[in-house]
Amino acid sequence: MYLYLQQQIQDVVKEFAKRQFDVDANVVVNQPPRAEMGDMALPLAMELARTLRRAPRQIAEEVAAELKKLEIVERVEIAGAGYVNLYFKRAAYATAFDQRTSGASTGKATGEKIIVEHTNINPNKAAHIGHLRNAALGDTFVRLLRSRGRNVEVQNYIDNTGVQVADVVAGFLNLEKKSAEEVRRLTEDPAVRFDYYCWDLYAKVSRFLAEQADGKAMRSTMLREIEAGGTEAARMAEIVSTAIVRAHLKTMHRLGVEYDLLPRESEILHLRFWDQAFALLKAKGAVYLETAGKNSGCWVMQYKGSETEDETAANEEDTKVIVRSNSTVTYVGKDMAYQLWKFGLLGKDFYYQPFHTYPDGHVVWMSSSERGKPSPAFGNGKIVYNVIDTRQSYLQDIVAAGLRALGYAAQADRSIHFSYEMVALSPRCCEEMGIELSPEEQKRPYIEVSGRKGLGVKADDLIDRLTEEALREVAARHPDKSQETKELIARQIAIGALRYFLLKYTCNAVIAFDFREALSFEGETGPYVQYAVVRARNIFRKLAEEGEGAKPVAISEATLAKFLAPPDGDAFWSLLYLISQRDAAAEQAVVTTEPAAVAKYAFQLAQAFNNFYHRFHILTEQNPERKAFLLWLVRKLEEQLTATLGILGIEAPKAM
RNA sequence: GCGCCUGUAGCUCAGUUGGAUAGAGCGUUGGUCUCCGGAACCAAAGGUCGGAGGUUCGAAUCCUCUCAGGCGCACCA
Numbered sequence: 001m002y003l004y005l006q007q008q009i010q011d012v013v014k015e016f017a018k019r020q021f022d023v024d025a026n027v028v029v030n031q032p033p034r035a036e037m038g039d040m041a042l043p044l045a046m047e048l049a050r051t052l053r054r055a056p057r058q059i060a061e062e063v064a065a066e067l068k069k070l071e072i073v074e075r076v077e078i079a080g081a082g083y084v085n086l087y088f089k090r091a092a093y094a095t096a097f098d099q100r101t102s103g104a105s106t107g108k109a110t111g112e113k114i115i116v117e118h119t120n121i122n123p124n125k126a127a128h129i130g131h132l133r134n135a136a137l138g139d140t141f142v143r144l145l146r147s148r149g150r151n152v153e154v155q156n157y158i159d160n161t162g163v164q165v166a167d168v169v170a171g172f173l174n175l176e177k178k179s180a181e182e183v184r185r186l187t188e189d190p191a192v193r194f195d196y197y198c199w200d201l202y203a204k205v206s207r208f209l210a211e212q213a214d215g216k217a218m219r220s221t222m223l224r225e226i227e228a229g230g231t232e233a234a235r236m237a238e239i240v241s242t243a244i245v246r247a248h249l250k251t252m253h254r255l256g257v258e259y260d261l262l263p264r265e266s267e268i269l270h271l272r273f274w275d276q277a278f279a280l281l282k283a284k285g286a287v288y289l290e291t292a293g294k295n296s297g298c299w300v301m302q303y304k305g306s307e308t309e310d311e312t313a314a315n316e317e318d319t320k321v322i323v324r325s326n327s328t329v330t331y332v333g334k335d336m337a338y339q340l341w342k343f344g345l346l347g348k349d350f351y352y353q354p355f356h357t358y359p360d361g362h363v364v365w366m367s368s369s370e371r372g373k374p375s376p377a378f379g380n381g382k383i384v385y386n387v388i389d390t391r392q393s394y395l396q397d398i399v400a401a402g403l404r405a406l407g408y409a410a411q412a413d414r415s416i417h418f419s420y421e422m423v424a425l426s427p428r429c430c431e432e433m434g435i436e437l438s439p440e441e442q443k444r445p446y447i448e449v450s451g452r453k454g455l456g457v458k459a460d461d462l463i464d465r466l467t468e469e470a471l472r473e474v475a476a477r478h479p480d481k482s483q484e485t486k487e488l489i490a491r492q493i494a495i496g497a498l499r500y501f502l503l504k505y506t507c508n509a510v511i512a513f514d515f516r517e518a519l520s521f522e523g524e525t526g527p528y529v530q531y532a533v534v535r536a537r538n539i540f541r542k543l544a545e546e547g548e549g550a551k552p553v554a555i556s557e558a559t560l561a562k563f564l565a566p567p568d569g570d571a572f573w574s575l576l577y578l579i580s581q582r583d584a585a586a587e588q589a590v591v592t593t594e595p596a597a598v599a600k601y602a603f604q605l606a607q608a609f610n611n612f613y614h615r616f617h618i619l620t621e622q623n624p625e626r627k628a629f630l631l632w633l634v635r636k637l638e639e640q641l642t643a644t645l646g647i648l649g650i651e652a653p654k655a656m
Numbered sequence: 657g658c659g660c661c662u663g664u665a666g667c668u669c670a671g672u673u674g675g676a677u678a679g680a681g682c683g684u685u686g687g688u689c690u691c692c693g694g695a696a697c698c699a700a701a702g703g704u705c706g707g708a709g710g711u712u713c714g715a716a717u718c719c720u721c722u723c724a725g726g727c728g729c730a731c732c733a
Contacts, residue, residue: 026673028672028673028674028675030672030675031672032676033675033676033677034676034677037676041675041676043674043675043676043714046675046713046714047674047675047713049713050712050713056713079676080675080676081675081676081713081714082713083675083676122733159733162732162733163732163733164732164733219732220731294731295731297731298731300731320730321730321731323731324731325731326731328731330730330731330732330733331732331733332733335733390660390661390727390728391727391728391733392728392733393659393660393661393727393728394659394660394728394729395733419661421661421662421726421727422727444725444726445725445726446726448727473695477693477695493695504669504670504681505668505669505670506669506670508661508662509662509668509669510661510662510726510727512668514668516682517668517682520681520682521695522681522682522695522696523680523681523682523695524668524669524680524681524682525681525695527695528681528695528696530695531695531696532696534693534695535692535693535696536692538692538693539692540692541692542692543692584672585672588672591673592672592673596670597670597672600670600671600680603680603681604680607680610696610697611696611697611698613692613696613697614688614689614691614696614697614698615697617691617692618692619692620692634692655693656693656695
């Protein structure tokens with residue numbers, strides 16, 4: 001509602017400025033610093049004063065006169081140096097909002113497809129908190145886009161033939177002397193948590209390879225074997241990566257994260273996606289065979305236009321190896337092929353097999369090198385978001401540069417790196433976990449997580465701990481509830497706390513993970529917001545218990561007018577006004593790729609409601625008309641706050 | 657060395673494409689409640705927005721310089 005009006009006003013004023021002053025104005029419509037100053041504000045007059053060489057207040061008068069014509073506008077004031085402040089007809093606004101939000105928003109999104117790629121964990125070990133941030137951001141962004149009516153496809157790329165998998169395979173073969181068959185049995189052993197097992201093995205083998213003189217050679221041999229396929233190592237890589245992918249899906253599903261497609265790197269190779277992309281790149285001269293220097297024998301790509309005069313020395317710094325001298329392809333190369341496919345530019349497609357069915361019936365598909373089952377049409381995205389941490393910006397730039405080199409500048413622009421900072425551990429957190437730190441490290445604000453060193457907080461461990469903590473609280477507050485119910489509520493609270501914690505920071509803030517903060521259920525947290533919804537619902541539950549129908553009742557504009565009128569209605573109006581801003585918060589989050597905006601909004605809404613809840617008693621209200629109004633307001637709050645939590649992937653429990 | 661990011665209250669962070677008196681949470685101090693369940697509410701204290709210039713009606717926000725911290729620049733991803 002808010003967003004709609006804001007845009008309408010923007011359009012009206014823009015058109016007016018063109019007609020009246022003959023200028024293309026950048027019309028900003030925002031909110032005044034205090035509610036008494038109006039509902040929306042336009043600082044336009046000050047901006048135009050210079051170019052028009054007229055007093056700002058005079059311009060403001062003209063803009064104000066134009067805006068007074070709008071049906072929804074109650075009055076307009078000129079304030080300060082020339083702000084145009086609008087006051088809406090509260091009852092009309094409320095009625096319009098009620099109508100817009102009452103209709104069930106059905107219908108599948110059919111517009112141009114947006115592909116969001118996220119999670120992308122190397123399938124060689126258990127997921128850790130860093131991966132959780134990626135998934136929480138990606139999944140929330142998907143929910144955001146869908147809430148705005150966009151058609152979204154979620155992909156989780158599986159790097160099943162990369163070095164990280166190769167290392168674990170090397171560990172099984174060289175350190176543990178296990179056959180592929182023995183590893184397979186290990187994945188089926190209920191007594192073994194395979195992803196945790198690999199977590200430890202990966203750390204072990206990383207240390208081992210670092211100590212070996214020929215560690216590098218061992219790694220590249222292993223990689224080649226796995227890429228080529230058909231060997232014991234390749235079979236083992238398939239077993240390991242598939243088992244780990246299943247573990248990851250399970251972990252992520254605990255947070256409510258689902259995917260549509262799991263494209264695998266092995267198919268990029270086996271279905272010759274890379275050969276196709278390579279041919280395109282060669283044909284356009286985007287890559288060339290280096291014959292001298294350190295990259296001799298490699299196919300490299302020129303990165304950033306070398307404007308430097310001395311082309312010999314500086315050049316090498318600006319090139320990126322795409323195909324190694326042993327003819328294996330780097331990750332970036334494979335990513336280019338993948339990126340081309342996402343935009344439908346490769347001229348090839350995967351085969352697909354259903355991989356897993358979620359409890360809700362939704363199916364995740366996996367790429368396959370053999371003809372599979374009839375599947376939905378994947379790929380062919382109009383816009384592509386890649387949720388990848390900021391440390392990989394350089395690689396993302398190279399992939400985009402590859403698209404440009406092939407003449408796909410428009411697609412390169414629509415290939416968006418959804419960048420975010422890493423999750424690190426606070427020194428205190430390391431201490432708690434028994435990780436030894438050097439005196440130097442102790443002084444740092446945070447310690448980087450390292451899968452290679454086995455240094456990090458495993459996702460499932462964290463979720464378990466949060467759930468236990470929540471269960472303790474729930475059990476204390478609701479001793480009468482069944483164990484099953486208590487556990488469900490505890491899970492919902494734990495996930496609410498975790499997702500909110502991961503989402504409340506803006507993307508370019510490093511999260512220094514700390515148990516105390518992550519386990520907090522008070523203040524700016526998920527449970528605080530959930531609690532507000534529970535409180536609102538309790539009112540309706542109580543109402544039903546008392547025999548008064550809890551069903552929503554239509555409310556007249558006259559009633560709305562009566563109780564929203566200033567000054568007594570100010571508190572109600574400001575709450576309602578905030579409730580109506582959900583679409584604006586969501587849209588802002590989409591445009592800025594910043595889900596934190598929605599988290600912030602959810603918190604503000606919960607805060608405003610808690611204040612309202614404390615000030616006004618609804619069930620004891622004697623005036624039936626006023627009571628109906630208050631109930632209507634609470635109903636609206638409950639709807640919109642629940643929907644906002646839904647965007648964040650957080651459920652509101654039945655009780656707390 | 658080059659590139660990118662970050663410096664805002666004691667701590668952790670917001671700050672709406674440059675807008676009015678810079679805001680939250682935690683922590684501290686004090687208060688609210690026989691209540692629709694306190695995982696709550698209210699209030700107080702706490703700021704040279706790292707520093708210095710500049711741009712303009714107006715700067716936490718844009719530009720330049722500078723200080724501090726982080727990340728990246730592999731035939732790893």
